[in-house]
Amino acid sequence: MSNHAARILDGKTTAQTIQARLKAEIESLSPEMGRPPGLAVLMVGDNPASAVYVRNKEKSCDRIGIASFGRKFPTETEQGEVAEVIEALNQDERVDGILVQLPLPDHFDAVSLLHGIDPNKDVDGLHPMNMGRLVRSETGLRSCTPAGVMVLLNEYGIEVAGKRAVVLGRSILVGKPMALMLLEANATVTMAHSRTENLPELTRSADILVSAVGKPKFIGADWIKSGAVAIDVGINRIFDSSGKGKLVGDFDFDAISPFCSAITPVPGGIGPMTVALLLENTVRSYRKKLRS
Numbered sequence: 314m315s316n317h318a319a320r321i322l323d324g325k326t327t328a329q330t331i332q333a334r335l336k337a338e339i340e341s342l343s344p345e346m347g348r349p350p351g352l353a354v355l356m357v358g359d360n361p362a363s364a365v366y367v368r369n370k371e372k373s374c375d376r377i378g379i380a381s382f383g384r385k386f387p388t389e390t391e392q393g394e395v396a397e398v399i400e401a402l403n404q405d406e407r408v409d410g411i412l413v414q415l416p417l418p419d420h421f422d423a424v425s426l427l428h429g430i431d432p433n434k435d436v437d438g439l440h441p442m443n444m445g446r447l448v449r450s451e452t453g454l455r456s457c458t459p460a461g462v463m464v465l466l467n468e469y470g471i472e473v474a475g476k477r478a479v480v481l482g483r484s485i486l487v488g489k490p491m492a493l494m495l496l497e498a499n500a501t502v503t504m505a506h507s508r509t510e511n512l513p514e515l516t517r518s519a520d521i522l523v524s525a526v527g528k529p530k531f532i533g534a535d536w537i538k539s540g541a542v543a544i545d546v547g548i549n550r551i552f553d554s555s556g557k558g559k560l561v562g563d564f565d566f567d568a569i570s571p572f573c574s575a576i577t578p579v580p581g582g583i584g585p586m587t588v589a590l591l592l593e594n595t596v597r598s599y600r601k602k603l604r605s
């Protein structure tokens with residue numbers, strides 16, 4: 314067993330650089346546009362990972378000059394009520410981006426709700442139009458978390474072409490678009506999920522391992538190929554013995570980092586990159602209106 318000092322892939326600093334660039338861009342565009350960019354975030358109920366995201370988005374929007382049009386609904390809200398709000402936001406010229414926080418409560422049909430978002434305002438890249446564009450490698454709005462992973466890999470000069478990548482998780486939000494983006498970058502990609510047999514054997518073949526499962530300490534040292542690049546998308550809130558809450562990813566970080574060549578921390582890894590790419594998508598959609 315070799316012992317590397319894993320490089321920490323610092324998503325927080327990379328995200329700050331992206332946000333500074335976006336801030337300057339907004340300052341230069343807004344006189345011509347006559348308004349700031351606008352982002353609407355809709356949240357139904359109170360999932361803890363969603364709450365972290367909403368809080369960080371609002372802070373960042375304030376900091377770089379994006380107007381927030383957030384709405385929170387209680388868990389019992391009828392889908393029709395949220396669908397009406399989406400329709401109004403589609404028509405609202407001050408709004409460039411609309412994002413519906415996932416997961417939605419069980420009585421919601423997420424697919425039909427997401428169909429209702431104007432694809433040009435779909436800054437989460439979840440509308441079938443944008444998903445289709447991704448499948449075809451066309452430009453379009455792309456899911457922020459996997460896009461953030463690709464930016465971070467690029468920032469650190471990590472080679473993807475020809476490498477074996479294993480993606481744990483197959484959600485429409487993270488796992489599926491992640492696999493497609495790695496494939497587009499010429500990795501050889503395997504997707505794994507709760508029905509995958511012999512998971513540790515599979516992950517030990519990964520040069521690049523991405524976990525988007527949502528289970529603390531899910532991945533231990535014996536799951537890692539020596540020298541792997543390990544990307545932790547998981548955001549889990551756990552409580553220590555004194556009852557204090559903290560955020561952790563899917564990795565047993567201390568156990569696996571000695572075997573990795575590079576690794577993302579939680580917090581400070583993919584979470585801030587997701588926020589940065591969301592702001593980037595919002596500014597892209599805003600900028601497009603100059604030309605139309």
Ligand SMILES: NC(=O)C1=CN([C@@H]2O[C@H](COP(=O)(O)OP(=O)(O)OC[C@H]3O[C@@H](n4cnc5c(N)ncnc54)[C@H](OP(=O)(O)O)[C@@H]3O)[C@@H](O)[C@H]2O)C=CC1
Nearest residue numbers: 362482483484487506507525526527546547548583584587
């Ligand atoms: N850092 C960030 O910016 C973001 C973080 N997240 C976090 O990432 C995690 C995943 O999010 P999301 O994709 O929305 O979650 P989902 O719950 O939609 O998907 C979880 C995936 O993990 C798979 N899975 C569950 N248990 C196992 C297991 N024992 N072995 C292998 N695979 C398993 C599931 O498989 P199956 O399909 O078979 O059920 C599913 O595909 C969460 O912690 C979430 O909070 C999410 C978005 C952004």
Ligand SMILES: Nc1nc(=O)c2c([nH]1)NC[C@@H]1CN(c3ccc(C(=O)N[C@@H](CCC(=O)O)C(=O)O)cc3)C=[N+]21
Nearest residue numbers: 362363365366369413414415548580581582584585587
């Ligand atoms: N439609 C939709 N799109 C999403 O992208 C989406 C979602 N729903 N639902 C919830 C998950 C979760 N998610 C996070 C994004 C950033 C942080 C984040 O900023 N994390 C900081 C936390 C810092 C802290 O506050 O401690 C970090 O990891 O460093 C966390 C979680 C996006 N998600």
Ligand SMILES: [Mg+2]
Nearest residue numbers: 415416484486
């Ligand atoms: Mg989810």
